[in-house]
Structures are given as C-alpha cells and as structure tokens.
Amino acid sequence: MRIGELSRRTGVAVHLLRYYEEQGLLHPQRRPSGYREYVEEDVAIVRRIRSLLAAGLSTSTITTVLPCLRDTGDRLVPTCSDLLADLYQERDRIAQAITDLQNSMDALNGVIAAAPADVTRRALTALGA
Structure with a gap:
C-alpha cells in the first residue's frame, strides 16, 4: 500500500508517517518510481507508535523499545528482558x-x-x- 492508504487506515497524517521513517520507526520498501510501499504489518506498527507516543515516550525512545514489544490486541507487552x-x-x-x-x-x-x-x-x- 502507498503512504496515502496507510494514512487513511491509521488516521496519521502523511507528514508524520514520513517523520516516523526519518526517525527509523518505519521501513517501507521503495518502488522503482521512488514511491514508498508499505505492508500490512506497518498498520500495526503505526498503531504501536501512536500508543507509545500517547504514553509520553519520545520517538528516539520508541526506536529502542518498539522491537521489544508485542501487541496482544488490548495492550503492548514487553518481550525483551x-x-x-x-x-x-x-x-x-x-x-x-x-x-x-x-x-x-x-x-x-x-x-x-x-x-x-x-x-x-x-x-x-x-x-x-
């Protein structure tokens, strides 16, 4: 999916999705045309990012903790000791x-x-x- 669809599905503005990529939080593939290509898992990742931002974490902290969290559907659970x-x-x-x-x-x-x-x-x- 392209960035506009990810924005619609997550409710997050396109400029914020680009910012998340700049911060190393999202890693879309690039088409030969240069367009970003997102996968279904990116929808869940953006939701995790938003949850962590709402919890008061900075994007630099989220970059560190995001790989160590699993989403159970109703909460994020740490997976790294x-x-x-x-x-x-x-x-x-x-x-x-x-x-x-x-x-x-x-x-x-x-x-x-x-x-x-x-x-x-x-x-x-x-x-x-």
Whole structure:
C-alpha cells in the first residue's frame, strides 16, 4: 500500500508517517518510481507508535523499545528482558514531570487567589465567565 492508504487506515497524517521513517520507526520498501510501499504489518506498527507516543515516550525512545514489544490486541507487552528497566526509567521521568507541573499549577493558583476582588471580577468578565 502507498503512504496515502496507510494514512487513511491509521488516521496519521502523511507528514508524520514520513517523520516516523526519518526517525527509523518505519521501513517501507521503495518502488522503482521512488514511491514508498508499505505492508500490512506497518498498520500495526503505526498503531504501536501512536500508543507509545500517547504514553509520553519520545520517538528516539520508541526506536529502542518498539522491537521489544508485542501487541496482544488490548495492550503492548514487553518481550525483551532488558526493556523493563528502560520503561521504569521513562515512567519515573513522566512522574517527575507531572509533579513539576502540579507544583507550577499550585503556585499559579496561589497568585490567582491573591488577586483583589475587583481585578478578579474584571478578568472573569473579560474571559466571558
């Protein structure tokens, strides 16, 4: 299948599929005309990539972990013993980012709460709230 069909079947934009190829995540064959030729397995690979991106992994990390994952239909399962250490490290990185964002939101809420009532009223009116 060509890139447009892969895009339609996965819901992923053509430019992102090209980017995945640049990152070493997809490996389409090339026709003599230069067109990319994808196989059925590439549909599943793109879905795995999207799942891992949604989980907060970078494309460089996905390049490393993708070969060590099997799709059971309802989840991705690690198949390489050394992969879990990398996944734990990624989970810890994401947990720290969440903590940092929560701290930032708490600080911002403190600033907002300290605003005088008239300033708050004007701001809410401007926001249409």
